[in-house]
Amino acid sequence: MVRVIGLVAYHVFKESVRDKVLYNLVLFAVLMIGASYLLGQLTAGQDVKIIKDLGLAASSMFGLFIAVFIGVGLVWKEVDRRSVHNLLVKPIRRHQFIIGKFLGLAVTLLVNLAVMAIALYAVLALMAWREPSLVKASVDAPVLDPRLLIAFGLLYVQLLVVTSVALCFSTFSSPLLSAALTAGLYVVGHFNADLAHFENVVASPAAAWLAKAMYYLLPNLAPFDVKLAVVHGQPIAAGFVALTAGYGVLYMAAMITLASLIFARRDFK
Amino acid sequence: MVALEIEQLSKDFATGFWRPRPYRALDALSLRIETNEVFGFLGPNGAGKTTTLKLLTQLIYPTSGRISILGRPPGDLEVRRRIGYLPEAPYFYDYLTAEELLAYFGGLFGLRGAACRARVGDLLDRVGIGGERRLPLRKYSKGMLQRVGLAQAILNEPDIVFLDEPMSGLDPLGRRDVRALILELRDRGCTIFFSSHILSDAEALCSRVGIIVGGQLVTAGALSEILAFDVSGWEIVMAELDPAVLPDFQARIRRATRISAGRYAIEAPSETEPDRLVADLRARGARFLSANPLRSTLEDFFVQQVAARRAQPPAGRLMPEG
Numbered sequence: 028m029v030r031v032i033g034l035v036a037y038h039v040f041k042e043s044v045r046d047k048v049l050y051n052l053v054l055f056a057v058l059m060i061g062a063s064y065l066l067g068q069l070t071a072g073q074d075v076k077i078i079k080d081l082g083l084a085a086s087s088m089f090g091l092f093i094a095v096f097i098g099v100g101l102v103w104k105e106v107d108r109r110s111v112h113n114l115l116v117k118p119i120r121r122h123q124f125i126i127g128k129f130l131g132l133a134v135t136l137l138v139n140l141a142v143m144a145i146a147l148y149a150v151l152a153l154m155a156w157r158e159p160s161l162v163k164a165s166v167d168a169p170v171l172d173p174r175l176l177i178a179f180g181l182l183y184v185q186l187l188v189v190t191s192v193a194l195c196f197s198t199f200s201s202p203l204l205s206a207a208l209t210a211g212l213y214v215v216g217h218f219n220a221d222l223a224h225f226e227n228v229v230a231s232p233a234a235a236w237l238a239k240a241m242y243y244l245l246p247n248l249a250p251f252d253v254k255l256a257v258v259h260g261q262p263i264a265a266g267f268v269a270l271t272a273g274y275g276v277l278y279m280a281a282m283i284t285l286a287s288l289i290f291a292r293r294d295f296k
Numbered sequence: 297m298v299a300l301e302i303e304q305l306s307k308d309f310a311t312g313f314w315r316p317r318p319y320r321a322l323d324a325l326s327l328r329i330e331t332n333e334v335f336g337f338l339g340p341n342g343a344g345k346t347t348t349l350k351l352l353t354q355l356i357y358p359t360s361g362r363i364s365i366l367g368r369p370p371g372d373l374e375v376r377r378r379i380g381y382l383p384e385a386p387y388f389y390d391y392l393t394a395e396e397l398l399a400y401f402g403g404l405f406g407l408r409g410a411a412c413r414a415r416v417g418d419l420l421d422r423v424g425i426g427g428e429r430r431l432p433l434r435k436y437s438k439g440m441l442q443r444v445g446l447a448q449a450i451l452n453e454p455d456i457v458f459l460d461e462p463m464s465g466l467d468p469l470g471r472r473d474v475r476a477l478i479l480e481l482r483d484r485g486c487t488i489f490f491s492s493h494i495l496s497d498a499e500a501l502c503s504r505v506g507i508i509v510g511g512q513l514v515t516a517g518a519l520s521e522i523l524a525f526d527v528s529g530w531e532i533v534m535a536e537l538d539p540a541v542l543p544d545f546q547a548r549i550r551r552a553t554r555i556s557a558g559r560y561a562i563e564a565p566s567e568t569e570p571d572r573l574v575a576d577l578r579a580r581g582a583r584f585l586s587a588n589p590l591r592s593t594l595e596d597f598f599v600q601q602v603a604a605r606r607a608q609p610p611a612g613r614l615m616p617e618g
Contacts, residue, residue, distance in 0.1 A: 030403070030406075031404060034400060034403045038389070038392075042389065042391050045391040046391065108387050109383065110388055112350075112355055112381075112383040112386070113386060113388060113445075114404075115353075116381040117376060117401060117404040118376040118377050119376075120373070294309075294355070294357060295350065296309070296350075
């Protein structure tokens with residue numbers, strides 16, 4: 028069973044490599060190096076913060092593009108092109124196919140984020156080497172702050188949640204609609220916390236109940252974003268990180284289960 | 297031994313968005329295929345052939361009825377290990393090469409390493425994919441994809457293969473290769489269930505055929521039972537024949553068709569002795585070119601069955617509501 032899932036996952040990764048998805052890394056590197064050069068000319072002291080902020084924001088954006096645009100096609104493309112007809116008559120269960128597809132994209136995202144993290148550290152190291160005074164100037168957090176990895180880690184879990192949502196839509200809806208719905212949920216997910224206390228602002232109990240239901244149903248993506256805290260050297264509790272990551276894993280497990288249930292019942296006409 | 301058993305298998309598809317109504321694509325199909333049979337599943341376009349094959353491979357689920365493949369339900373993993381399937385107009389991952397695709401599928405069957413590579417190499421040789429095997433599949437022609445499709449269908453040395461229009465997209469050489477491959481599989485003990493609307497293929501390969509029209513099985517049986525192999529008459533072609541002499545032969549011939557000046561195709565009933573007719577025509581100045589016995593073909597039978605079924609009021613299409 029593990030081998031079958033692994034084979035599907037390996038081929039998702041292989042496809043993304045052959046479709047030149049990882050080329051976005053080149054763009055990321057150019058952006059980072061260009062930005063560090065420009066900022067070096069303009070400001071003193073603040074540039075490390077800006078580079079960290081920019082690096083994390085760019086990683087988030089590039090990752091989101093991959094998660095949404097590859098995620099929504101993961102299953103749909105196979106069904107639409109009918110390649111699934113050859114695969115699903117082999118000794119493979121439909122839920123194994125779904126899990127394999129998810130893990131394949133998870134590996135692609137992991138490689139992406141890992142390379143981006145290395146690139147960000149490399150640019151920061153270069154800046155510190157060129158301008159040793161920076162190390163003293165950046166009082167909030169060290170230049171090569173290991174806590175950047177926490178930000179990357181939570182970003183990764185967040186992107187996996189988005190991927191699982193995209194994958195779930197991909198089992199029954201066209202890529203365009205899935206992309207719109209996933210992007211919509213991504214935006215809503217950042218304001219989800221407001222829904223939890225909706226009863227304080229509305230009088231209607233029905234509306235408050237609906238808001239509460241939405242709060243539990245929709246992904247809560249804001250806690251995964253710890254960019255500001257990391258950049259400004261504010262503390263991040265280990266318990267918070269573990270709880271947030273645990274929530275992410277549970278949410279994606281629910282999405283993959285739902286996707287598997289939908290996919291298992293489908294007729295491939 | 298029974299390889300495949302289908303009982304009262306029906307499939308409805310919903311049509312319409314707001315008020316979906318069931319459309320019956322397959323209606324109470326029952327069939328029994330013995331081990332090592334080559335069974336031809338024939339029918340015009342849209343008759344329900346592909347629907348049946350998708351039900352057998354569980355790409356779609358039946359509305360009612362039962363399927364047993366090698367004594368097990370179709371979704372069973374053990375069944376999947378022992379069957380092969382070639383979909384109609386197959387599409388494969390176009391970023392992979394033929395070698396990589398077969399290695400991927402081989403992996404799903406538990407093949408790995410050198411054994412997998414050797415099997416893939418042999419199969420690609422067998423279906424006639426040469427140096428192209430290292431090219432991405434997006435560069436393949438339709439016929440080459442069909443060959444790769446055949447290779448993946450027999451990758452696991454299956455006990456039963458389901459082939460949906462295996463000859464489509466192939467040139468005459470390709471068709472000859474596929475026929476040879478099917479007979480080779482049969483000799484190895486494999487059961488073959490293939491759909492086609494090309495009757496000459498069925499005639500050349502099948503031990504039994506089933507004919508399906510409008511989702512309903514019209515007939516199934518051995519070709520020898522379905523077709524009368526007796527000679528129903530003769531076709532004699534004569535040259536330099538003076539048409540004025542034809543009325544003298546009216547009692548012994550059914551019809552004479554002019555092919556070109558002086559050349560006629562003469563159809564005679566089976567009671568007519570062909571050698572005497574030819575001798576008499578030669579005596580009247582004509583020159584003998586050829587004589588062939590006329591037999592009822594699968595095509596005659598097929599056309600007759602399809603026409604008879606279509607003449608009936610449409611049954612089992614859009615189902616009544618409620």
